[in-house]
Amino acid sequence: MTDRLEAGLIAIVGAEHVRPGASEPAYAVxxxxxxxxxxxxxxxxxxxxxxxxxxxxxxxxxAGQGNRLGWGGMPRRMDLVLALARLDRILVHQPxxxxxxxxxxxxxxxxxxxxxxxxQLLPLDPARAARSTIGGLIATAAAGPYRARYGTMRDLLLGxxxxxxxxxxxxxxxxVVKNVTGYDIPKLLVGAxxxxxxVVEAHLRLHPAPAExxxxxxxxxxPEAALAAAMALADTPVAVSRLELLDxxxxxxxxxxxxxxxxxxxxxGGVAAAVRAQGxxxxxxxxxxxxxVVTLNDRAHPEWWTAVSDSTWPTAPATTLALRIGxxxxxxxxxxxxxxxxxxDGVARRATAEVLNGVLHxxxxxxxxxxxxxxxxxxxxxxxxxxxxxxxxxxxAEASGALDFWGSVGPALPAMRRLKAALDEPGLLNPGxxxxxx
Amino acid sequence: xxxxxxxxxxxxxxxxxxVVAPDECLVYECDMLVFYKGLPDLVVLPRTTAEVxxxxxxxxxxxxxxxxxxxxxxxxxxxxxxxxxxxxGVNRMDRILEIDLPNRYAVVEPGVINLALTRAVESRGYxxxxxxxxxxxSSLGGNAATNAGGPHALKxxxxxxxxxxxxxxxxxxxVLTLGGPVQERPGYDLTGLVVGxxxxxxxxxxxxxxxxxxxxxxxxxxATFESIEAASAAVSAIIAAGIVPAALEALDEPIIxxxxxxxxxxYPTDAKAVLLIELDGPAAEVAVHAEAVDAICRASGALTxxxxxxxxxxxxxxxxxxxxxxxxxxxxxxxxxQDAVVPRSKLPEIMAQIQAxxxxxxxxxxxxxxxxxxxxxxxxxxxxxxxGEFERALQANDEILHxxxxxxxxxxxxxxxxxxxxxxxxxxFSADDLDAMHAVRSVFDPRGLLNPLKVFPSGTPAHVHAAxxxxxxxxxxxxx
Numbered sequence: 046m047t048d049r050l051e052a053g054l055i056a057i058v059g060a061e062h063v064r065p066g067a068s069e070p071a072y073a074v075x076x077x078x079x080x081x082x083x084x085x086x087x088x089x090x091x092x093x094x095x096x097x098x099x100x101x102x103x104x105x106x107x108a109g110q111g112n113r114l115g116w117g118g119m120p121r122r123m124d125l126v127l128a129l130a131r132l133d134r135i136l137v138h139q140p141x142x143x144x145x146x147x148x149x150x151x152x153x154x155x156x157x158x159x160x161x162x163x164x165q166l167l168p169l170d171p172a173r174a175a176r177s178t179i180g181g182l183i184a185t186a187a188a189g190p191y192r193a194r195y196g197t198m199r200d201l202l203l204g205x206x207x208x209x210x211x212x213x214x215x216x217x218x219x220x221v222v223k224n225v226t227g228y229d230i231p232k233l234l235v236g237a238x239x240x241x242x243x244v245v246e247a248h249l250r251l252h253p254a255p256a257e258x259x260x261x262x263x264x265x266x267x268p269e270a271a272l273a274a275a276m277a278l279a280d281t282p283v284a285v286s287r288l289e290l291l292d293x294x295x296x297x298x299x300x301x302x303x304x305x306x307x308x309x310x311x312x313x314g315g316v317a318a319a320v321r322a323q324g325x326x327x328x329x330x331x332x333x334x335x336x337x338v339v340t341l342n343d344r345a346h347p348e349w350w351t352a353v354s355d356s357t358w359p360t361a362p363a364t365t366l367a368l369r370i371g372x373x374x375x376x377x378x379x380x381x382x383x384x385x386x387x388x389x390d391g392v393a394r395r396a397t398a399e400v401l402n403g404v405l406h407x408x409x410x411x412x413x414x415x416x417x418x419x420x421x422x423x424x425x426x427x428x429x430x431x432x433x434x435x436x437x438x439x440x441x442a443e444a445s446g447a448l449d450f451w452g453s454v455g456p457a458l459p460a461m462r463r464l465k466a467a468l469d470e471p472g473l474l475n476p477g478x479x480x481x482x483x
Numbered sequence: 484x485x486x487x488x489x490x491x492x493x494x495x496x497x498x499x500x501x502v503v504a505p506d507e508c509l510v511y512e513c514d515m516l517v518f519y520k521g522l523p524d525l526v527v528l529p530r531t532t533a534e535v536x537x538x539x540x541x542x543x544x545x546x547x548x549x550x551x552x553x554x555x556x557x558x559x560x561x562x563x564x565x566x567x568x569x570x571x572g573v574n575r576m577d578r579i580l581e582i583d584l585p586n587r588y589a590v591v592e593p594g595v596i597n598l599a600l601t602r603a604v605e606s607r608g609y610x611x612x613x614x615x616x617x618x619x620x621s622s623l624g625g626n627a628a629t630n631a632g633g634p635h636a637l638k639x640x641x642x643x644x645x646x647x648x649x650x651x652x653x654x655x656x657x658v659l660t661l662g663g664p665v666q667e668r669p670g671y672d673l674t675g676l677v678v679g680x681x682x683x684x685x686x687x688x689x690x691x692x693x694x695x696x697x698x699x700x701x702x703x704x705x706a707t708f709e710s711i712e713a714a715s716a717a718v719s720a721i722i723a724a725g726i727v728p729a730a731l732e733a734l735d736e737p738i739i740x741x742x743x744x745x746x747x748x749x750y751p752t753d754a755k756a757v758l759l760i761e762l763d764g765p766a767a768e769v770a771v772h773a774e775a776v777d778a779i780c781r782a783s784g785a786l787t788x789x790x791x792x793x794x795x796x797x798x799x800x801x802x803x804x805x806x807x808x809x810x811x812x813x814x815x816x817x818x819x820x821q822d823a824v825v826p827r828s829k830l831p832e833i834m835a836q837i838q839a840x841x842x843x844x845x846x847x848x849x850x851x852x853x854x855x856x857x858x859x860x861x862x863x864x865x866x867x868x869x870x871g872e873f874e875r876a877l878q879a880n881d882e883i884l885h886x887x888x889x890x891x892x893x894x895x896x897x898x899x900x901x902x903x904x905x906x907x908x909x910x911x912f913s914a915d916d917l918d919a920m921h922a923v924r925s926v927f928d929p930r931g932l933l934n935p936l937k938v939f940p941s942g943t944p945a946h947v948h949a950a951x952x953x954x955x956x957x958x959x960x961x962x963x
Binding site: 139140142144164165196199200209213214215216217219221222223224225226227228229230232233235236237241242252253254276279281282283284315316318321322323339340366369370371372373374375401402403404414432433434435451452454455456457458459461463464465467468480 | 486492583584585586587608613622629630632636640641643644651657659661663664665666667668669670672673675676678679680691694697698699719722723725726727764765766767768770771824826827828832853856857858892893894895896897898899900904908910912913915916917918920922923924926927928938
C-alpha cells in the first residue's frame with residue numbers, strides 16, 4: 046500500500062520530494078515516524094496530496110519545519126507527514142499598507158529579515174522564533190513576551206488560503222487590515238493545530254519597528270513581590286512591549302551569575318524621549334516595590350530576549366515536562382506555588398510569565414517518563430483553585446503516547462467535536478492530536 | 484403566528500416581556516437601514532440567559548425563525564425579520580456583572596450600552612476601546628455580534644480584539660460558555676468565530692470584554708486640504724512613515740458643510756477636505772509624532788493644521804465627526820451607504836474613482852471615513868422623488884464596491900454583511916469558501932433558523948426577500 050501511495054505522491058510532487066519518514070527525524074512525532082513525508086512546493090500540490098490522502102482515508106500530520114510537532118498527543122494514525130518547508134516564498138510585501146502575504150512554510154526569521162530594511166516587523170517572539178514557520182505559528186498560536194504589546198497570531202493574521210482535508214482550497218478573511226466580511230475563518234484556524242484545514246498562505250498585519258527599544262531588569266526577593274510590581278506597573282499608563290516575570294533558574298539559564306529569586310524584565314519601545322521617560326517610571330514602580338536593578342541594559346538586547354524565549358524549550362527532552370499555564374494575571378504566582386507544591390524531589394523548575402496575558406511557561410527537568418502522567422495530574426489538580434488552563438508543550442517521548450496534552454477545555458468540547466466533524470468528517474487531519482482527542 | 488408558541492413564550496418571560504400587537508412591533512421592523520422592512524411576528528424581551536434559552540427552544544420546536552437584536556443601530560438590515568418569526572431583544576439584559584481592573588476585564592450582559600461600560604471604569608483610568616459612532620446607544624451584545632469597529636479601531640482594533648469570552652444560546656438550544664477572562668486557553672477559538680457572526684451562530688447572552696488602560700496623553704489635530712485626494716495622500720504618507728495614530732478620519736467638502744450647518748464643530752467651510760487625526764500614548768511620543776504628522780500633512784499640501792487646545796475643543800472636533808452621517812440629512816433627501824475597504828496605499832486612487840463614478844451617474848457623493856485603515860463610507864446622495872435616481876445611486880454604489888475589490892479591498896470593514904450585503908459575499912468568496920462557512924454554521928444552527936437570510940448569499944437580491952421602505956433609506960441621527 047505504501048508503494049502505491051508513494052507512486053501517487055511522486056506523481057504530484059516529484060521523486061526528490063517524497064522521503065521515507067525514517068530518513069526525516071525532524072518530522073517524527075513523539076518518536077514515531079510516518080512511512081512517508083511529502084514536500085509539496087505549490088498550493089496546487091498540497092491540494093492534490095490531500096485529495097489523494099482523502100481518497101485513501103489516510104491520517105495526515107501537517108508540518109512546517111517540525112519544530113512544534115511535539116505539541117499535541119500521539120496521532121491516532123500517521124500515514125503521511127505533509128511538510129510545507131518548501132512552500133516558503135514571500136509573496137507580496139506592501140510597505141505602505143503594513144501588510145505582507147507569505148506562504149505558510151516561510152520562517153519568521155526570513156519574514157523579519159525581509160522586513161527589517163523597511164523598518165517593519167512581524168512582532169512574534171516565541172521560542173525558536175527564527176526557525177518557526179508562519180504556518181506552524183498559526184497552527185500552534187505560539188507567542189512570546191511581545192504579546193504584551195502586539196498580541197498573538199490571532200491579532201496579526203488578516204487572511205488565509207487553506208486546504209481542507211479533501212483537498213478543497215478555501216480562503217478566509219482578506220488582505221486589508223479591517224474586514225468583517227463573512228465568518229472569521231482565519232481566527233478559527235489559529236491554534237487549531239492543523240486539524241480543520243492546512244494553511245498554505247497567510248496575509249499578515251505588520252507593525253512599524255519602534256525607533257528605539259530598551260529593556261530593564263529588576264530583581265525581587267521573590268515572585269510575589271515581582272508580580273505585585275508588575276501589576277502596579279500595569280495600572281499606570283506606561284506602554285510596555287514586554288513585561289516578563291522570570292524565576293531564578295531562568296536567570297541562570299540566560300547567563301546571570303548569582304541571580305535574585307525572581308525578576309521582572311521590561312521592554313519599552315518608541316521614540317527616544319518616550320522610552321527614557323517611561324523607563325524612569327518603570328524604575329519608580331519597581332524600586333518602590335522592593336526591586337533593585339540587576340543589570341541596566343543601555344540598549345535592547347535581542348540576544349538576551351531570544352535566550353529568555355528559548356528558555357521555555359526543553360534542553361533534556363527525555364526527562365523534561367514543559368507546560369504552558371493560563372490564568373488571570375493576578376493569579377500567576379498562586380499558579381506557580383500550586384505547581385511547586387505538586388513537584389516531587391529531584392524535579393527542577395524553570396519558569397517565565399507574560400504577566401499582562403496571564404501566561405506561565407514552566408519547564409520541569411528531571412522528570413522520568415514513568416513519573417510524567419502522575420505529575421501532570423497532580424499539577425492540574427493543584428491549579429484548579431485558580432481556574433487555570435494547563436497545556437503540555439513537551440513531554441518525554443515514552444510518556445507521550447498516553448498523555449492528555451491539553452487538559453480540560455470545558456463545556457464547549459462537544460461543539461468543538463462537531464466543528465471538526467463538519468470540516469473533516471473522517472478525521473484525517475492530525476487525528477487524535479488535539480483537545481479531547483479531536 | 485401560532486398561538487401556542489405565543490402562549491409558551493409569554494409563560495417563559497411573563498406578559499411584560501412580550502410585544503405582539505402589530506403596531507407595537509412596528510419599531511422592530513428595521514434597524515438603522517430603514518430601507519429593508521421585516522416585521523417580526525413577536526418581540527420578546529427576556530431578562531435572563533435561561534429565558535433566552537427557553538425561548539430559543541420553543542422557537543426551534545415550532546420551526547420559527549429567531550432574530551437577535553441589540554439597540555437596532557446596525558446599518559445592514561441585520562436586526563430585521565424578513566421571514567417574520569421571533570425577535571429576541573436583549574435590551575433588558577443590561578447589567579454589568581463584574582469589573583476586574585487588576586485583571587483588566589469586565590463581564591456584561593448583552594444589552595449594556597457601549598459607553599455605559601466606559602463610564603463605569605473611566606474614573607479609574609480604563610475604557611472599552613471599540614467606539615462605533617453609535618456608542619452612546621449601541622449595545623455590547625450587538626457590538627460583539629457585528630464585530631463593530633469605530634474610529635479608534637485603527638490603533639485598538641475591532642470588537643474581536645476586545646472580546647475575551649461569550650455566553651451564547653445556539654441554534655440547537657444549548658447554552659455555550661466560550662472563552663473567558665483567562666486569555667490562554669486551548670481548543671478552537673469559538674469566541675473569535677462567534678464575534679462577527681451576526682446572530683447566525685447564536686444569541687449572545689453574556690460578553691467578557693477586555694478593558695484598556697487610558698493613554699497618558701492624547702492630541703487631536705485638524706488638517707485641511709484642497710482636495711480629498713490630497714488628504715488621502717497624506718493619510719497614506721502617515722501610515723507609510725510608521726506612525727499609527729489612534730484615529731485618522733477624513734471628511735470631504737459636502738460633509739464639512741453639512742456638519743458646520745448643524746454641529747458647528749469648527750471645521751473650515753472653505754476646505755475641500757479635512758483630516759481629523761488623533762494621537763495617543765506616552766506624552767513624549769505623542770509630542771514627537773504630532774510634529775511628524777504636522778510635517779507630513781504640510782508636505783502633502785495641507786492648507787492649514789491645528790491642534791485642539793483643550794478637551795472642549797477636542798470634544799467638539801469629535802462631535803462633528805461622530806454626527807457627520809446624521810448631518811447629511813441637510814444635504815440630501817436620501818442616500819445609500821457603503822462600508823468597503825481598500826488597502827490604505829490605494830486611498831488617493833479610490834477617491835478619484837468614487838468621484839468619477841458618482842459624476843458619471845450625475846449624483847453627489849459625500850465621504851466621511853476611517854481613512855487610516857482604508858475603511859470607506861461614501862454616501863451617494865439621491866432624491867427618491869426623481870424617477871431613476873435611486874436606481875442610479877444603487878448602480879453607482881455597486882460600481883464603487885467593485886472598484887474597491889479590484890484594488891484588493893473587501894466588502895465590509897465594520898458594519899457587517901447582514902441582509903444588505905449578503906449577495907456581495909460572492910464577489911470575494913468562491914462556492915468552496917462559502918461551503919466551509921456553511922459547514923461551520925451547521926454546527927451551531929443546523930436548521931438555519933438563526934437570523935435567516937443574513938450573511939450568506941441566497942442567490943436572490945435582498946429586496947426580493949424583504950419589503951422595502953418607500954421612506955428615506957437612512958434617517959437623520961444615524962451613526963457610522
